[in-house]
Amino acid sequence: MKISWFQILITLLFVNFTFAQIEKMEPPFWYENMNKSEVQVLFYGKNIAENGISVSNSIIITNITKTENPNYLFVTIDTKNITAQTLKFTFKSGKKSFTKDFEIKKRRENSANRKSFDASDVIYLLMPDRFANGNEANDSSSKLQEEANRSLPGGRHGGDIEGIIKNLDYIQELGATAIWSTPMCEDNDKGYSYHTYGQSDVYQIDARYGTNEEYKRLAAEMHKRDMKLIKDYVTNHWGAEHWMFKDMPTYDWFHQFPGYAQSNYRMTTQYDTNSSKHDAKYCMDGWFVPSMPDLNQSNPLVLNYLIQNAIWWIEYANLDGYRVDTYSYNDKEGIAKWTKAITDEYPYFNIVGEVWMHDQAQISYWQRNSPISRIQSYNSYLPSVMDFTLHDAFGNVFNEDNASWNDGMIKFYDNFANDFLYDNPNNLLIFLENHDTGRFNQNYKNDFKKYQLGMTILATMRGIPQIYYGSEIGMAGDKGKGDADIRQDFPGGWKGDTNNAFSSAGRTAVQKQYFDFSKKLLNWRKNKHVIHTGKLTHYIPENNVYVYFRHNDTESVMVVINNSLDNQKINLSRFEENLKKYTSGKDVLSNITFELNKEIAIESKSFLILELN
Structure with a gap:
């Protein structure tokens, strides 16, 4: 034929x-x-x-x-x-x-039982567009609207996955064991897309960061170093350029009023027994910003889509954890089902939710098995929450030289005194700052002593420490000038940078001072089981000096923070219950041994971390 x-x-x-x-x-x-x-x-x-x-x-x-x-x-x-x-x-x-x-x-062997991040880790938070440009060829993409423009503070600067991979040795040398990267899925907004929280395709890595395969390679390269990759997942909203928003599967795939309505941001309405239904609706269903359509997790198709997408990324990229953006703005029943579906699939998988509130009881409500939410027979199933009240304490405390009833180191004591409100205080994410807050070094005008005090508490307290890229070399940034100023490019991440802080030889004297201290502290912490899981016993601060112990059956660490402007002599008899079987303590940074007789001396605005013997 x-x-x-x-x-x-x-x-x-x-x-x-x-x-x-x-x-x-x-x-x-x-x-x-x-x-x-x-x-x-x-x-x-x-x-x-x-x-x-x-x-x-x-x-x-x-x-x-x-x-x-x-x-x-x-x-x-x-x-x-x-x-x-x-x-x-x-x-x-x-x-x-x-x-x-x-x-x-x-499926990978034993995939369901993968180990996740926990209090033995130190998490390094970075924004890929601002960290390092490892491949200039992908700075812009013909398929995406916004092109690279490093001269524009809020523009795309060209950082990518290859840049992270090339500098994993730096992060590992610092002593961090996990990376939380802000989202990397495609964000096709016309401008200000570098933060990638307005995603346009949640199955596709943004081409300006690289490819799906490169993201998978990032996880593999980290695993070779016994490091963990935490993906930033956004359940609450997508971007207005998402292909589904342009041709909606159903009218109620996104929350409609009809059309746009602003969230009131009042997360207390989620559990306030006196709250009006109107206010609760506008918290959960209102849009975060006009460019971010609010997803309707009460729609079974939407919820199942988000569950499958989250599980798919864990399997595909071999992920070690999730950080969930704006967790408490979601439909609370829907987000609990989403979280439970993931932890049912992966029983040891850790998920930390952003719950930006300023009261421990309100934050605790969102942690799994919370004694607070149990009152309302609600369980979020969320293993970890972010300790924003501790972040609040870090905000100005080291400028409060003269302690009062409410100021100075008592802020830390009061914060940890409320740990009984949490089901698992050891699984709280603790931090000095992140990509949305003021820079710690900016707040304290790059006072190195105050940086040391903050990092010492962060590294020795209960919980999972998270540090923000660049602070370990003294980077600052004024949030008052806009978010771009707290998200500056890491020096040395771009060809032509005159200062390369990724290498010891390329660091300035100030950068070296910050880095060397951070490296020694964090690498000491890495193998200290007593810091990861030991009990916390603390003492009411006196003269702006805060003393606490991390201890278990075999070892004990004593931490002394002097936040006053005066040198202090600390009477040790007060701490007898924690010192009775110990005769000396060796400071982990100076290697000086202190005899634990009657008193120890400590300089102003300084600290001691003593391994007791």
Whole structure:
């Protein structure tokens, strides 16, 4: 039979047309032996819902969901007991049909029991666009709107995944054991997209950072160094450039009022028994900002999409943890289901939620098994929360030279006195600062002694310490000038930088002073089990001097913080319950040994970390 060129052309056009009907398939693949064996595959394309659908290999389709938008089709299959293989979905409309492959991949051995980050870690928070530019070829992308412009403070500066990989040795030398990077999924906003919190595709790494494969390689390179990768996950909102916002699966995929309404940001409405329903709605459902459409986690399709996406990234990139942005702005029932689904799949996986509140009881409400939320029979299932009240104490305390009833070191004592409100104080994220707050060194005008005091408390207290990139070399930045000033480029991360703080030889004398102190302190902490899990016993500050102990059955560390302007002599009889079996203490930084007889002397605005013998 002779086939004309016309027939071939028509056939090719038909094939291209039918395959073009599927523009998106999410997740792009799944894994065998998952606890969540039912996977809901989203197919997106012009009038895709008008097709009938079947799947190969006797796989059971348990549900087909169509919405008011015919461009979406949600197909649920059960992958239980299915080994790694390629399935074939067949779409049929009349006599026309076409297929789409869907791969079930082999899962990593013991993936479900992966170890996550905990109090033995020190987390290094960085913003990839501002850390280091390892590949200038991806500074801009023809597929994305905003181009690189390093001269613009709020523009894209070109930092990327390759830049992080090239400087992992620096982070490891510092003593950090984990990296929390602000989001790296695609953000196609026209401007101010460098922070990447307005994501436009949550299955795709932003091309200006690199590729999905490069992100996976970052995790692999970190694991070679026994380091952990924590992904910043955003459940509350996407960006207005997200492809789903431009063609919504359902009207209520995003919260509608109709259209836009601003959040009132009053997170207390989530549990306030006196709160009006109106106020609670505008906290949970209101948009964070106009450019960030608010996701509706009470819609089962939305919630399942977010659960599958989070699990997919853990498996795909071999992640070690999540930090969840604006956790307490989500629908609280929906976010609890999201969190539980992940921790059911990965029992030891740690997730820390941003709960930016200024009261321990209110923060505690959002931690798993909280004694506070239990009153309302609510459980978020969230293992960790961010200790913002401790951050508040760090804010000005080292400028409070003359202690009063409420000022000075008593702020730290009062903060830790409320630990009974938490289910697990050791799993709180503690920090001097982050990418949204004022820079610690800016607040204290780069007073190195005050930096030492802050870092000493951070490194020796209960919880998981997180440091913010650049502070370890003295970087500052004025939040009053805008967020870009607290998110400056790391010196040495770009070709042509005259100051390269990534190398010892390239650091200034001041940078070296900050780095060397931080390195010694954090590397000491790395192997101190008593600091990671030991009990905290502290004493009411006197004369602006705060004394506390971290101890277990085999070892004890005594920490003395003198926040006054005067040299002090500390009478040791007061601490007998913690000192009775010890005769001396060796300072971990100076290596000076102190006899624990009657008193010890400590200089003004200084500290001691004594390993007791």
